[in-house]
Amino acid sequence: EIVLTQSPGTLSLSPGERATLSCRASQSISSSYLAWYQQKLGQAPRLLMYGASTRATGIPDRFSGSGSGTDFTLTISRLEPEDFAVYFCQQYGSSPYTFGQGTKLEIK
Amino acid sequence: EVQLVQSGAEVKKPGESLKISCQGSGYKFANYWIAWVRQTPGKGLEWMGVIYPDDSDTRYSPSFQGQVTISADESLNTAYLQWSSLKASDTAMYYCARERGHGKRWFDPWGQGTLVTVSS
Numbered sequence: 001e002i003v004l005t006q007s008p009g010t011l012s013l014s015p016g017e018r019a020t021l022s023c024r025a026s027q028s029i030s031s032s033y034l035a036w037y038q039q040k041l042g043q044a045p046r047l048l049m050y051g052a053s054t055r056a057t058g059i060p061d062r063f064s065g066s067g068s069g070t071d072f073t074l075t076i077s078r079l080e081p082e083d084f085a086v087y088f089c090q091q092y093g094s095s096p097y098t099f100g101q102g103t104k105l106e107i108k
Numbered sequence: 109e110v111q112l113v114q115s116g117a118e119v120k121k122p123g124e125s126l127k128i129s130c131q132g133s134g135y136k137f138a139n140y141w142i143a144w145v146r147q148t149p150g151k152g153l154e155w156m157g158v159i160y161p162d163d164s165d166t167r168y169s170p171s172f173q174g175q176v177t178i179s180a181d182e183s184l185n186t187a188y189l190q191w192s193s194l195k196a197s198d199t200a201m202y203y204c205a206r207e208r209g210h211g212k213r214w215f216d217p218w219g220q221g222t223l224v225t226v227s228s
Contacts (some may be wrong), residue, residue, distance in 0.1 A: 035214040044203055045153070047216035056216060088153060092213035096169035099153035 002026055002091050006100035012108040019076040021103045023089035028069045033093030036065055036074045039102075040085045048087075049074065079105075110134040112142075112204050112219035119225045120194050127190035128222045130204030137185040138162040140206050143215060144178060144189045147201045158207065159187055194226045 003026040013019055023034065032052035037045035047056040049065040052072055062077040076083055084107050089100040115129040130142060143158040157168035161180040168178070180187040187204060202222045205215035 031211070033211070033213070037215075044218035044221050045215070046218070047214060050212075050214040050216075090153075090214065092207075095167065096171065097155040097213060099155070101152050 001096050002029065002094050002098050004089050004091060004098055004100035006087075006089060006103045008103060009101075010104045010106060012106050013079055014108045015079050015081055017079050019074075019079055019083070019105055021074040021076075021087055021105070023067075023072040023074070023100050025070045025072075025091060029072075029091045030093040032068050032072075033091060034065075034067070034072050035090045035092065037088045037090065038083075038085050039088065045088060076105075081107075110206070110217055112206060112217060114202075114204060114219040114222045117223040117225070119227070121228055122194060122196055122226055124194050124226075125190070125192050126194055126224065127188050128202060128224070129186050129188050130219050131184070131186045132206065133185065135206075138182045141209050141213075142180065142187040143205050143207050143213075144176075144187075145203045145205060145215070145218075146172075147203065147221075148199075156189070158213075160209070161187065194224075196226050196228075198224060199226045200224060 005024045007022045034052045036049040039045040053065040064075045066073050086102045086104050088102050111133050113131050138161045141158045144156040146154045156172040157178050159166045159178045159180050161182045177190045204219040207213045
């Protein structure tokens with residue numbers, strides 16, 4: 001099974017700053033089959049990106065995704081107060097589909 | 109609006125059985141896969157398995173094969189996750205989520221979650 005490792009575990013930033021979240025896979029993910037989710041406290045995860053770089057419906061363009069193979073990045077260009085949450089990556093190229101352990105984005 | 113609505117929280121004793129549900133609306137339920145995902149503080153998010161309601165084609169993660177049963181009733185637009193004998197280690201939040209199938213197995217949307225607590 002593909003293991004996804006996210007870094008950092010916690011990222012402390014201020015509104016208006018740029019956030020860069022990393023997701024590294026233990027083996028290459030075929031066809032960039034990688035998704036990103038946002039989860040706020042007490043809520044279900046919400047899809048942000050799929051195909052590594054395609055924004056889901058309704059996701060603002062301050063969110064962007066990049067990467068291929070084993071290294072992927074989620075970037076939030078200018079943090080808004082509502083962006084502080086936990087972010088997960090997920091690979092769907094190889095069953096069983098697996099998730100990273102999450103990056104908590106907190107207000108500095 | 110595409111929506112998945114899950115059944116309410118459950119508190120059970122070890123050894124008891126349980127079946128939780130996930131009802132879809134706003135789309136043709138039969139033609140999209142429904143996945144189940146477990147979330148715990150210790151192991152995070154874990155994909156358990158998936159079902160295609162149209163023909164009940166079901167796939168399980170090796171970690172959950174034999175531990176749970178996934179089923180669906182197309183006429184009720186509802187998918188199910190069941191246990192025959194719960195363990196304390198089954199305590200978790202369980203989510204259902206829609207996926208589109210081969211090459212498009214991201215999860216969107218998710219149900220609101222069902223909290224299962226197993227305690228003597």
